[in-house]
Amino acid sequence: MTDTTNTTSHREPVTVLGLGLMGRALAAAFLEAGHPTTVWNRTPDKATDLVAGGAVLAPSAADAIRAASLVVVCLSDTAAVRDALAPHRADLAGRTLVNLTSGTSDEARELATWSDDHLDGAIMAIPESIGRPEAFLLFSGSRAAFDRHRDSLGRLGNATFFGEDPGLASLYDVALLGVMWGTLNAFLHGAALLGAAKVDATAFAPFANQWIGSVTGFVDAYAAQIDRGDYQAEDAALETHLATMKYLVRESAAAGVDTDWPARLQALTERAIDAGHAGASYASLVEVFRGRA
Ligand SMILES: NC(=O)c1ccc[n+]([C@@H]2O[C@H](COP(=O)([O-])OP(=O)(O)OC[C@H]3O[C@@H](n4cnc5c(N)ncnc54)[C@H](OP(=O)(O)O)[C@@H]3O)[C@@H](O)[C@H]2O)c1
CATH class of the missing domain: 3.40.50.720 (NAD(P)-binding Rossmann-like Domain)
Known part of the structure; x- marks a missing residue:
């Protein structure tokens, strides 16, 4: 300060x-x-x-x-x-x-x-x-x-x-809150899933935090791709993500955990793939959020 x-x-x-x-x-x-x-x-x-x-x-x-x-x-x-x-x-x-x-x-x-x-x-x-x-x-x-x-x-x-532009601070605010809710919802869904196997949320938390730390690195790389408009898959292609997302949906259903959250992730990814991004990076999903896919 x-x-x-x-x-x-x-x-x-x-x-x-x-x-x-x-x-x-x-x-x-x-x-x-x-x-x-x-x-x-x-x-x-x-x-x-x-x-x-x-x-x-x-x-x-x-x-x-x-x-x-x-x-x-x-x-x-x-x-x-x-x-x-x-x-x-x-x-x-x-x-x-x-x-x-x-x-x-x-x-x-x-x-x-x-x-x-x-x-x-x-x-x-x-x-x-x-x-x-x-x-x-x-x-x-x-x-x-x-x-x-x-x-x-x-x-x-x-x-x-x-x-x-006086509106920019408010726009950053809601975008950042979206990051918070998205991250927390993913953690809470994971806690419910592991909880069904009798794993405490406090046991899951350190691994969730370590992984959130890794994901911050993806954010920097994907931000550069979004700004360039070039979604070359340098880590995993969107179709690879989709295959694993389906496990999250199936595991959730099998555990009696609500499937709405992972099913939405899957639906968004399928829309990006339908729009031609199957071999592209995860960052290509931004085209769905932009309403272009
Ligand atoms: N709390 C947080 O963690 C946090 C974090 C970030 C941003 N914010 C934002 O900060 C703002 C305030 O949050 P807060 O947590 O302080 O809420 P809060 O505890 O509910 O306080 C609301 C304030 O608004 C006043 N108020 C409501 N309607 C009014 C009216 N018609 N005329 C005059 N005064 C009125 C209340 O007066 P009375 O006391 O007379 O009811 C009180 O001073 C919100 O926009 C919130 O989103 C909060």
Whole structure:
């Protein structure tokens, strides 16, 4: 994380709107780093610990917005942000609004029009990681705003800026969450399969983790193939993958484990093969996801 000064006395004032699980963690990280921190929440009780730690609880969202030039909002969804901020759009003039609420890229682009100096962000972390090096946050929107507030935002976790399209951080967010769910579902399916043979998930986990580590190497190689549009099978051809996928489906059925997940993998692969990629690398499956196969 960025920390360019040894003293906290010149830290810029910040406002955090929304004190749910994540908003409280964001406000606590700013406080801990020495930022004068104003907070607001629809249900004010949630500010008690933060106020005890030095935060100022504003009586209204408008008062909170006016207290700082860097305003971070983290509510449950975009509809909540519209509800909470729509009456106060005039107060946002001249301030940087950083929306850390999850939403779609189009919602991010819509909210970007609400302030001259807007950043949309996504938090790739759980609340307890905020302020630690393992937390990473994605930003897009105003480059000037990111540059101006980089140090402050860096106190929440490692901050990456993706460019001036305010929707990009949200797009990265959902794509990365897809990677998480896909990986976890594969692990959970495997745990169910081995569990049917009385193997504990904790016995399976180290092997799953080792294999996930190997798969990260495939990601780099396949990314280069996707960008080149050249799917030469340098490890295994798609038809070889398909043959093994069928074992996963059959083993699942035999063990009484749900076959939906492996059957979907098989169906996607068959579509790629039908489109002519039988001898190509696994990366050619991207053509199915692109809707071209
Ligand atoms: N928690 C995580 O691990 C995590 C990780 C990454 C991203 N995020 C994202 O961070 C955002 C907040 O998550 P969270 O875990 O903090 O959720 P949460 O604990 O459910 O908190 C939701 C917050 O939204 C406020 N809110 C809801 N509707 C509102 C409305 N109409 N007007 C004003 N305030 C409203 C709530 O106020 P009240 O207290 O008054 O109900 C509360 O402050 C979400 O977009 C989530 O996807 C969370």
